[in-house]
Amino acid sequence: MADTLPGTLGPLLRAARERLAAAGVADPALDARLIVEHFSGTTRTQAIAEPQKAVEADVVAAIDAALRRRLAGEPVHRILGYREFYGLRLALSPETLEPRPDTETLVEAVLPFASETAERLGECRILDLGTGTGAIALALLSAVPAATATGVDISQDALATATRNAEQTGLAGRFEALHSDWFAKVCGRYHVIAANPPYIPSGDIGNLQDEVRDFDPHRALDGGVDGLGPYRIIAAEAARFLEAQGKIAVEIGHTQRNEVKDIFTAAGYRLARAFVDLGGNDRVLVFEQGKP
Numbered sequence: 703m704a705d706t707l708p709g710t711l712g713p714l715l716r717a718a719r720e721r722l723a724a725a726g727v728a729d730p731a732l733d734a735r736l737i738v739e740h741f742s743g744t745t746r747t748q749a750i751a752e753p754q755k756a757v758e759a760d761v762v763a764a765i766d767a768a769l770r771r772r773l774a775g776e777p778v779h780r781i782l783g784y785r786e787f788y789g790l791r792l793a794l795s796p797e798t799l800e801p802r803p804d805t806e807t808l809v810e811a812v813l814p815f816a817s818e819t820a821e822r823l824g825e826c827r828i829l830d831l832g833t834g835t836g837a838i839a840l841a842l843l844s845a846v847p848a849a850t851a852t853g854v855d856i857s858q859d860a861l862a863t864a865t866r867n868a869e870q871t872g873l874a875g876r877f878e879a880l881h882s883d884w885f886a887k888v889c890g891r892y893h894v895i896a897a898n899p900p901y902i903p904s905g906d907i908g909n910l911q912d913e914v915r916d917f918d919p920h921r922a923l924d925g926g927v928d929g930l931g932p933y934r935i936i937a938a939e940a941a942r943f944l945e946a947q948g949k950i951a952v953e954i955g956h957t958q959r960n961e962v963k964d965i966f967t968a969a970g971y972r973l974a975r976a977f978v979d980l981g982g983n984d985r986v987l988v989f990e991q992g993k994p
C-alpha cells in the first residue's frame with residue numbers, strides 16, 4: 703500500500719484503487735472512482751482525458767482520509783454522504799437507511815397505479831411509512847407530477863434529511879414530513895400507502911453483513927422478534943387511512959412472502975400482485991381491500 707497518494711488525477715485514481723484492492727474491498731474500482739470523483743469534483747471522462755490534471759494537496763488529503771474510512775469498513779455511500787435512488791441524489795444521515803436498489807422495485811410496483819390515479823382524479827395522495835431519506839415518496843413524486851406525499855418516520859433526524867432531500871430535488875412543494883409512530887399522527891385518506899418497514903428479526907441483526915450491522919441504524923432494520931411486527935401494525939391500522947380503491951405496497955424480506963400475505967389477508971386485504979427484485983427474490987407485495 704502506497705503511503706503517499708499522487709497529486710495527479712490518473713495516478714491518484716490508480717493508487718486509490720490499488721489500496722482498496724490490496725485490502726480486499728469488494729468493488730475497489732467503483733469505490734475508488736466514487737471517492738476520487740466526489741472529493742476532487744472531477745468526472746470519469748476527465749480521469750481518462752486529463753490523467754495529468756493536478757489535484758490540490760488538501761483534496762488529496764481528503765481522499766486519503768476517505769480511503770482510510772473505507773478500509774475501516776465504512777460503506778462508500780456513507781463516506782460520500784449520499785446515494786442515488788431512482789435517479790435522485792439523496793443525502794444520508796446517521797438515522798437514515800441507505801436506500802437500496804431493490805427498493806426501486808416497490809416504486810416500479812406502484813407507479814402505474816399512482817400515475818393512473820393522478821390522471822383519473824387529478825391527484826394521487828401517497829403515504830410513505832418509515833420514509834428514511836424520503837426515497838420512496840420522492841421517487842414517486844418525481845415520476846408523478848400531480849402526486850403529493852406524506853413521509854412518516856419515528857426519527858426526527860430522518861425527517862430532517864427527507865425534508866432536505868425534498869428541497870434539493872425540487873419536490874418540497876409536494877412533500878410533507880410527519881413525525882409519527884406509524885399511523886399515530888396520520889390524518890386523512892391516501893390512494894397509496896407504501897412502506898419499506900424494518901423487517902429483520904431482532905435476533906438476526908448480529909449476523910448481518912458488517913457494513914449493514916455497523917452503519918445502518920438499527921431502528922431501520924429491527925422488525926421485532928420475528929421481523930413481522932411493523933406489518934402487523936400496518937395491516938391492522940391501514941383501513942382508516944386508505945381510499946376505498948387504494949393500494950398498500952410493502953417491501954418484504956425474501957423469505958417473508960407467505961407470512962406477510964397471511965397477515966394482510968387476515969386483516970381484510972387480498973394480494974393484488976407480488977414482485978421480485980433485481981436478484982429474482984420476492985421483494986414487494988401489493989394489497990387491496992377485499993377478500994382473496
Ligand SMILES: C[S@@+](CC[C@H](N)C(=O)[O-])C[C@H]1O[C@@H](n2cnc3c(N)ncnc32)[C@H](O)[C@@H]1O
Nearest residue numbers: 799801832833834855856883884898899900922
Ligand atoms: C427499512 S427503513 C426504510 C427507509 C426508506 N423508506 C427506504 O426504503 O430507504 C425503515 C424506516 O422506518 C422507520 N421506523 C422505524 N420504526 C418506526 C415507527 N414506529 N414509526 C415510523 N417509522 C418507523 C425507521 O426510522 C426507518 O427510517
